[in-house]
Amino acid sequence: MAASTKARTPAARPSQDTAVSRSAAVYRALKRAIIEQALQPGAKLPEDSIGERLGVSRTLVREALLRLSGEGLVELRPNRGACVAQPSLEDGRDIFAVRSALEKLVMEALAGRLTAEQRHTIEAHVAAEEKASGRDAAMSIRLAGEFHTMLAEMTGNVLLARYVNEVVSRCSLILALYGRPHSSECGVSEHRAVLAALLAGDAAKAASLMAGHLHAITDRALLARNDADPRDILANYAREEGL
Incomplete structure (x- = not known):
């Protein structure tokens, strides 16, 4: 048996x-x-x-x-x-407020600490964003969100990465409901600026740029x-x- x-x-x-x-x-x-x-x-x-x-x-x-x-x-x-x-506008304000606080933690954790491998990975990702910009709207949306979740994962903080992933996903719903049309090139250039500050080890500048970037996101929609x-x-x- x-x-x-x-x-x-x-x-x-x-x-x-x-x-x-x-x-x-x-x-x-x-x-x-x-x-x-x-x-x-x-x-x-x-x-x-x-x-x-x-x-x-x-x-x-x-x-x-x-x-x-x-x-x-x-x-x-x-x-x-x-x-x-279908999140409400009030839900949207709460979600973006939480996201801003979480991504500030990511900036503080990564400034001046990205490994050579991580730098190569995130730079390649931004290059992919630039290539998709204006050519593939759906891919641009996905890559834009992944920029943020990748950085969170690079902190090595599993809980932080999990929460950032969730709020980034929820933000896509907010944009679909309440945002306005925008140029995807703007988002990519903002990602480049954030990355440059991280590589320079300037946590305060990276956090400020990220906060400005998230504020700008609230004024954009990604697809009809x-x-x-x-x-x-x-x-x-x-x-x-x-x-």
Whole structure:
């Protein structure tokens, strides 16, 4: 009996690993679609339609939606299903206030302390932002947010990185709802200035530049509204995640 049990255990593990991998892929696809504003605030997220589009079960979709709900990106409404969260203007002010405080901590932690490898990584990232600017709006949105989350991760403070990641994601919803059109080149140039201050070891200047940058973000929107069917929107994200 014992030998039989041991023989069955390894066979079960790949299936479990596959389920976890597919669940994570569904989560990433939905999160990217929301952050890149392909799925607009208020857009309905029906489990059956999304599962059909992504080729996964409703259970995996539900798991992803629960995870995104915990991050403030999805609203789960009893008896009405899920939808992309719609933060209020007051929520927006609170989120940006918290983000400003968190990113000030990031500036103080990194000024003059970036390793050669980290410097190469973040400089390559800004170069990618410059390349996407004016050519690929969705990618520009994603890269702009990743600039901030990458810096937070470079502090080595897991909790700080987690919180920055969450508020950056929530800010994308604020911009989608209340922002105004802007030039993406402005954001990239501000990132360059922040990075230069960090490399110079000037924490006060880096913090000041970041504060100004975040203030400017509140006056910008990244994409026009998109009322397309969520199933069609998710098609590209599904392919990229291997679903």
